[in-house]
Amino acid sequence: MSSAPAISQPAANQTDPDALRLEVALVGAPNCGKTALFNAMTGATQKVGNYSGVTVERKVGIATTAAGRKFSVIDLPGTHSLRARSPDEEVTRDVLLGQRPGERVPDMILAVADATNLRGALRLVGELKKVGLPIVLILNMIDIARHRGLQIDHEALSDDLGIPVVTATAVRRGGLDALWECVDPMLEAGVEPARKSTWQAPSSHDLRVAMREAERLVNAHVIRPPEPDTVSAKIDRVVLNPVAGPLILLAILFTMFQAVFSWATPFMDAIDAAFTELGVLVSDVIPEGLIQSFLVDGVIAGIGSIIVFLPQILFTFFFILLLEDFGYMARAAFLMDRIMGKAGLNGRAFIPLLSSFACAIPGIMAARVIDNKRDRLTTILVAPLMTCSARIPVYTLIIAAFVPNTKVAGLSLQGLVMFGLYGAGVLSVLVVAFVARYLFSREERNAPLMLDLPDYKLPRARNILLGLYQRAKVFLRRAGTVIFWAMVIIWALSTFPTAPEGATDPAINYSFAAMIGKFIAPVLAPLGFNWQISVALVPGMAAREVAVAGLATVYAVSGDGGLINTIAGQWSLATALSLLAWYIFAPQCISTLAVIRREAGSAKWMWVALIYMFALAYLASLLTYQIAVALGAG
Ligand SMILES: Nc1nc2c(ncn2[C@@H]2O[C@H](COP(=O)(O)OP(=O)(O)OP(=O)(O)O)[C@@H](O)[C@H]2O)c(=O)[nH]1
Numbered sequence: 001m002s003s004a005p006a007i008s009q010p011a012a013n014q015t016d017p018d019a020l021r022l023e024v025a026l027v028g029a030p031n032c033g034k035t036a037l038f039n040a041m042t043g044a045t046q047k048v049g050n051y052s053g054v055t056v057e058r059k060v061g062i063a064t065t066a067a068g069r070k071f072s073v074i075d076l077p078g079t080h081s082l083r084a085r086s087p088d089e090e091v092t093r094d095v096l097l098g099q100r101p102g103e104r105v106p107d108m109i110l111a112v113a114d115a116t117n118l119r120g121a122l123r124l125v126g127e128l129k130k131v132g133l134p135i136v137l138i139l140n141m142i143d144i145a146r147h148r149g150l151q152i153d154h155e156a157l158s159d160d161l162g163i164p165v166v167t168a169t170a171v172r173r174g175g176l177d178a179l180w181e182c183v184d185p186m187l188e189a190g191v192e193p194a195r196k197s198t199w200q201a202p203s204s205h206d207l208r209v210a211m212r213e214a215e216r217l218v219n220a221h222v223i224r225p226p227e228p229d230t231v232s233a234k235i236d237r238v239v240l241n242p243v244a245g246p247l248i249l250l251a252i253l254f255t256m257f258q259a260v261f262s263w264a265t266p267f268m269d270a271i272d273a274a275f276t277e278l279g280v281l282v283s284d285v286i287p288e289g290l291i292q293s294f295l296v297d298g299v300i301a302g303i304g305s306i307i308v309f310l311p312q313i314l315f316t317f318f319f320i321l322l323l324e325d326f327g328y329m330a331r332a333a334f335l336m337d338r339i340m341g342k343a344g345l346n347g348r349a350f351i352p353l354l355s356s357f358a359c360a361i362p363g364i365m366a367a368r369v370i371d372n373k374r375d376r377l378t379t380i381l382v383a384p385l386m387t388c389s390a391r392i393p394v395y396t397l398i399i400a401a402f403v404p405n406t407k408v409a410g411l412s413l414q415g416l417v418m419f420g421l422y423g424a425g426v427l428s429v430l431v432v433a434f435v436a437r438y439l440f441s442r443e444e445r446n447a448p449l450m451l452d453l454p455d456y457k458l459p460r461a462r463n464i465l466l467g468l469y470q471r472a473k474v475f476l477r478r479a480g481t482v483i484f485w486a487m488v489i490i491w492a493l494s495t496f497p498t499a500p501e502g503a504t505d506p507a508i509n510y511s512f513a514a515m516i517g518k519f520i521a522p523v524l525a526p527l528g529f530n531w532q533i534s535v536a537l538v539p540g541m542a543a544r545e546v547a548v549a550g551l552a553t554v555y556a557v558s559g560d561g562g563l564i565n566t567i568a569g570q571w572s573l574a575t576a577l578s579l580l581a582w583y584i585f586a587p588q589c590i591s592t593l594a595v596i597r598r599e600a601g602s603a604k605w606m607w608v609a610l611i612y613m614f615a616l617a618y619l620a621s622l623l624t625y626q627i628a629v630a631l632g633a634g
């Protein structure tokens with residue numbers, strides 16, 4: 001093992017705090033509040049959530065102490081031991097031991113502990129001390145610990161451990177003063193240079209010894225043991241009940257889609273009206289011609305057809321973030337473990353798959369928490385089948401055009417169909433994972449799910465608003481970049497060449513778009529896709545929503561108003577269903593494929609994903625269309 005190079009601080013630079021290029025790493029068990037502390041120290045807005053494995057990458061920020069000294073802070077994935085078992089834990093180990101190429105070892109460790117669960121944290125501190133870096137121990141979540149009657153003599157603990165110990169409530173920025181009071185003098189004096197690391201992967205004997213030492217520390221310095229969290233236990237008795245649990249999970253998801261559909265509608269109508277108004281305004285100001293067509297049919301119709309879905313995306317994530325921060329998601333994983341296990345998925349795949357509701361990219365990255373290589377690969381390959389938010393525009397458009405806005409037994413029919421589409425995504429994940437396991441290996445594995453169930457916490461408005469803000473930002477940025485440029489290209493293709501003199505058909509029929517569409521259409525004709533859909537699917541490879549914006553442009557250029565009414569008038573139900581089936585499976589986003597390649601470590605798996613998803617999409621659409629036509633929906 002490479003030993004840590006000694007890095008001492010240049011004493012001459014003490015007058016210039018900015019010159020102090022000091023790096024401090026946050027290390028601790030999963031879900032102990034490292035990222036909350038990182039955000040408090042640096043003003044960053046990294047994702048915080050009440051489950052293990054939120055952070056899977058190293059993130060850097062700049063903190064400024066009370067005395068105005070600056071240093072960089074590295075937020076790291078949580079780990080119980082430096083004996084890393086999964087790729088996210090390896091990140092933490094490699095950073096601390098200087099095993100990341102081109103990166104130096106940090107100068108200091110801020111060990112973060114969940115004060116309500118000190119034993120495990122102190123065991124990790126035992127390991128960290130061997131790394132040879134100066135350590136400050138932060139007892140975080142001290143608010144919860146005090147509430148539960150826990151009293152920690154942190155000064156005595158500090159004397160016993162031989163390192164400074166402070167307490168904190170990271171989510172309320174509490175304890176930063178004490179931390180600066182502790183850190184500032186250390187920086188003033190110059191952080192001691194690193195000693196040679198003596199860390200070695202602990203044997204099971206070492207682990208037992210370390211556990212006993214942690215036990216001793218707790219017995220010596222925790223004055224009153226915490227009362228068990230009876231509230232969490234009571235909630236869990238109901239929520240984890242084998243019969244009631246899954247029903248509650250289903251009811252929650254069901255209510256979510258119902259609410260999303262009814263709450264989002266007024267906002268969507270308002271945005272839609274605003275863009276229509278804008279189009280009219282621009283048509284009034286700018287004379288008829290190419291520029292007007294570009295602005296109204298290309299830019300405004302295209303971008304508007306996407307932005308309109310923002311409320312729905314935000315409402316969906318409002319629920320997901322609420323459940324995440326409450327601490328329910330780890331329970332959902334626990335409940336799904338049996339079903340997922342039958343399908344050959346690791347219980348730990350739940351959170352990555354759940355993250356894929358936002359976008360497959362963070363989902364695939366979150367698969368780093370899975371230690372078993374094959375399980376991780378399976379999760380990476382099926383994650384793109386989860387219903388990501390880029391599918392929402394496509395689904396909603398088709399639902400709005402073809403599913404009547406009525407209630408069935410008091411439930412919104414449109415909400416039911418959306419629920420069904422999400423269900424289809426989940427089902428396809430399970431089926432594909434099952435088949436993959438059958439193909440990869442038939443060995444049985446019954447490893448129990450090792451999952452930390454966090455205590456329930458009241459969701460924090462800040463965490464939720466932050467999550468929503470970030471979703472909105474990503475969505476709008478895409479609308480302003482990828483989608484905007486795709487729109488410009490689609491508009492140009494749909495406009496040129498212009499119709500010849502005396503032409504009788506709509507002008508678009510003479511355009512490049514029509515030529516391209518008609519060239520591809522024969523391949524997609526058995527699926528019931530017309531040439532307009534075929535045109536929209538191609539730029540849809542850049543990002544799924546582009547297909548909707550593409551349809552908006554293609555149809556607006558054809559001269560019909562109102563995309564929903566147009567497709568309701570021009571497509572058969574069979575075509576609509578077939579397009580929905582296509583979107584459940586098709587690999588319609590290049591960035592996801594790039595991330596699969598990176599995370600799976602080879603281009604082979606990217607091709608596997610691409611081919612199996614296209615094959616499934618084609619097959620599913622073909623079956624859907626042909627059956628629907630046979631049943632008279634053509
Ligand atoms: N009450 C209270 N809650 C806290 C405190 N610090 C963090 N939390 C909550 O604890 C949960 C976990 O916080 P994170 O900052 O995501 O934890 P983490 O250590 O970065 O977790 P991983 O990245 O998964 O290793 C979140 O729900 C936070 O809101 C605290 O001091 N008091």
Ligand SMILES: [Mg+2]
Nearest residue numbers: 034035054055
């Ligand atoms: Mg974190």
